[in-house]
Amino acid sequence: MTVLPISMSQFSSRLISPSHTTFQRRAAPEQGGLLTGKDPTQFNLADPLRLWIIQVGIIIITTQVLSLGLRKLRQPRVIAEILGGILLGPTAFGRIPGFSKHIFPSQSIPFLSLVANIGLCLYLFLIGLETDTAIIRRNARLSATVAAAGIVIPFGFGAALAIPLYKHFIDSSQVTYTHFMLFTGVAYSITAFPVLCRILTELKLLDTTVGIVVLSAGVGNDIMGWTLLALSVALVNAGSGLTALWILLVCIGWALFLFLLVSRMLFWVARNTGSIENGPTMFFMTIATLILFGSAFFTDVIGVHAIFGAFLAGITVPREGGLAVALTEKLEDMVTVIFLPLYFTLSGLSTNLGLLNTGTIWGFTIAICVLAFAGKFGGCTMAARYAGFNWREASTIGSLMSCKGLIELIVLNVGLSAGILTTRVFSMFVLEALLLTFATTPTVSFLYPPHLHTQATVTDGIGEMAQGGQGSNKEEA
Numbered sequence: 001m002t003v004l005p006i007s008m009s010q011f012s013s014r015l016i017s018p019s020h021t022t023f024q025r026r027a028a029p030e031q032g033g034l035l036t037g038k039d040p041t042q043f044n045l046a047d048p049l050r051l052w053i054i055q056v057g058i059i060i061i062t063t064q065v066l067s068l069g070l071r072k073l074r075q076p077r078v079i080a081e082i083l084g085g086i087l088l089g090p091t092a093f094g095r096i097p098g099f100s101k102h103i104f105p106s107q108s109i110p111f112l113s114l115v116a117n118i119g120l121c122l123y124l125f126l127i128g129l130e131t132d133t134a135i136i137r138r139n140a141r142l143s144a145t146v147a148a149a150g151i152v153i154p155f156g157f158g159a160a161l162a163i164p165l166y167k168h169f170i171d172s173s174q175v176t177y178t179h180f181m182l183f184t185g186v187a188y189s190i191t192a193f194p195v196l197c198r199i200l201t202e203l204k205l206l207d208t209t210v211g212i213v214v215l216s217a218g219v220g221n222d223i224m225g226w227t228l229l230a231l232s233v234a235l236v237n238a239g240s241g242l243t244a245l246w247i248l249l250v251c252i253g254w255a256l257f258l259f260l261l262v263s264r265m266l267f268w269v270a271r272n273t274g275s276i277e278n279g280p281t282m283f284f285m286t287i288a289t290l291i292l293f294g295s296a297f298f299t300d301v302i303g304v305h306a307i308f309g310a311f312l313a314g315i316t317v318p319r320e321g322g323l324a325v326a327l328t329e330k331l332e333d334m335v336t337v338i339f340l341p342l343y344f345t346l347s348g349l350s351t352n353l354g355l356l357n358t359g360t361i362w363g364f365t366i367a368i369c370v371l372a373f374a375g376k377f378g379g380c381t382m383a384a385r386y387a388g389f390n391w392r393e394a395s396t397i398g399s400l401m402s403c404k405g406l407i408e409l410i411v412l413n414v415g416l417s418a419g420i421l422t423t424r425v426f427s428m429f430v431l432e433a434l435l436l437t438f439a440t441t442p443t444v445s446f447l448y449p450p451h452l453h454t455q456a457t458v459t460d461g462i463g464e465m466a467q468g469g470q471g472s473n474k475e476e477a
Contacts, residue, residue: 040054041103055103055104063080063341066084074441076199078195078406085351088104088345088348089348089351090351091351095354104349113346115339116343116346119342120307121309123335124307125292128310142213142387144220146216146397146401147216150191150217151224154375155186158372158375159185160371163177165364169424175420178235183232183421185228186411187408190408191401191402192437193407195407195437196400196401197218199403205453213384214400217397217401218400222407225411229411230308234248254295254302258295258313262316263317276320280326280330291313292310292314294313296313305414350423350426351423353427365428376401382394396447403437403440
């Protein structure tokens, strides 16, 4: 074997040569941007943050601008968020050439959806924090009557309307009528409790007999509505009725575990960290957050939905010392300003009012709106009248309970993602939710002006106060 001599200079030149593979330089990844002449909205799978920031900025600005205008009409913020989502979708801005391709390309939707669903879990956690079961216990008779009427009658209307909707718009080979009927009935039965709280505050009704009964019934209605939705999702995800039963039983067992054991553990943590006296500490916030996402994970993997676990986790937080209120104040602004508008935008991207393009479709859309209002308004009004309220107060309760807002959109999105609803049917129901929520404030202002408000001084005696006030308000009604 012959070894060819090589000089030191040749060795050095080979070693440091740019073409030599031993120490070959790697080209830095192209960052792109305005200064290099690249489109900043171009989606990059390895680094989606830039486009995500653009999307969030557009969503928040659109929502805020609409909110400023609608605030003068005393409309809740949720109306601006729903409208903003619809405008950014294919109904309006999506018709501008290149808008959806550059701002909301299909490849970016999973990232937007991930953040939006994290925010949705946080929001359902906040709803659980705001759900005070003590209100139901104090006004059990009235709240049970109104809540039951607000569930049973609208559900019946929804089930009846589901028959022609299923025949005209749903592929029977892909979706069974039972699944479609359940989602339609639940969408009709639900009341937007968080939006309801804000409307009651705006109209100064929280300390009135009407407001307390509506608040109590709204809590009960929401709990029953979420239970029905959990059952519906379990039936859709299960291969058989027996599997759905097992899923529901496991979900009930998880709820009992949270209420009986985890809630006591949280109370012990809150007491020993001083969270009850001084507000939630960092350690308590960490434990609560772990329970929130742990519960969401469990309900998701058993086949229900992550939002149910988040809702149950919120209910388990102790109410002593205003702890739930303080925890809500820590989370609410971030969730409301950033996360919820993202979720509404995702709903808007799935809503295409341009699909409502025939007289038959508009006929069904009008029927959806009329029956949704008639079921809630009629059922709750008759129940309140039976409980002892005069017609004006009873009709006010019916109007407030017909408020839909975010909660129905959550139900509809669950149905859409499960393949139960088509985009056209989804758009019809989104329009119904928007119109009924928009109509709530002016209807209540007309039916129950401030000079007719009956203040509640003892919440335990709402029933007697309602019956006692019936005669005094009879002339005004």
